[in-house]
Amino acid sequence: MSKLKICWNCGSKLPLSRLFCEQCHKIQKDLPSNQFELMGVDIKFNLDPVALEYAYFEAQAQTHPDRFVSASAQEKLYASQNSVYLNKAYQTLKDPLKRAEHLLELNGFPTQAQTTQDPVLLIELMKLQERLEQNPEKTRSVIRERYDISLEEIAKAFSDKDFHNAKKTLDKLKYLHRLLEER
Numbered sequence: 001m002s003k004l005k006i007c008w009n010c011g012s013k014l015p016l017s018r019l020f021c022e023q024c025h026k027i028q029k030d031l032p033s034n035q036f037e038l039m040g041v042d043i044k045f046n047l048d049p050v051a052l053e054y055a056y057f058e059a060q061a062q063t064h065p066d067r068f069v070s071a072s073a074q075e076k077l078y079a080s081q082n083s084v085y086l087n088k089a090y091q092t093l094k095d096p097l098k099r100a101e102h103l104l105e106l107n108g109f110p111t112q113a114q115t116t117q118d119p120v121l122l123i124e125l126m127k128l129q130e131r132l133e134q135n136p137e138k139t140r141s142v143i144r145e146r147y148d149i150s151l152e153e154i155a156k157a158f159s160d161k162d163f164h165n166a167k168k169t170l171d172k173l174k175y176l177h178r179l180l181e182e183r
C-alpha cells in the first residue's frame with residue numbers, strides 16, 4: 001500500500017519514497033514523513049545497522065551537490081532539502097531511543113515529555129542514583145546491563161506489536177540513558 005506522488009516536472013505518478021522520477025529522472029520534492037520509508041528500510045525496531053548505513057550513504061550520494069552542478073536552481077534546492085531530510089532520518093533511525101519514539105508515533109502512540117508515574121520505576125531509579133554517588137563505576141555497569149535488557153524487552157514488545165509495553169519500556173530506557181550520561 002505504498003503511497004504515490006505526482007512528479008513536479010513531468011506529472012507522472014510514482015511511489016512517495018522515490019528520490020527520482022522514473023520517467024524524467026528529475027529529483028523529487030515530496031518525501032515520506034515515515035523515516036523508514038524515506039530510507040528504504042523495513043519498518044521495524046531491530047534494524048540491521050550495516051544495511052541502514054548502506055541505505056543512507058547510497059541515498060545521500062544521490063543528493064550530492066556534485067550531481068547537480070548543471071541542474072536548475074529548483075533541482076539544486078530539492079537536492080539540498082532531501083539531503084537534510086535523509087540526514088535527519090538517519091540520525092533518528094540509528095539511535096535506538098529515537099527509532100523507538102518514531103515507531104511509536106507511526107503506530108499512534110506519540111511520546112510526550114517524560115513524566116512517568118510508575119512508582120516501581122521511580123524507586124528503582126532513585127536507588128540507582130544513590131548507588132551512582134557511592135560507587136559510580138560498578139553502578140554504571142549495572143545500569144548498562146539494565147539498559148541492554150530493556151533494549152531486548154522493547155524489541156520484543158515491538159515485534160509483538162505491544163505498543164503500550166514498548167512505550168513503558170522506552171520511558172525506562174530514557175531514564176537509564178540519562179543516568180549513564182550524567183557523569
Ligand SMILES: [Zn+2]
Pocket residue numbers: 007008009010011012021022023024025026
Ligand atoms: Zn518526472
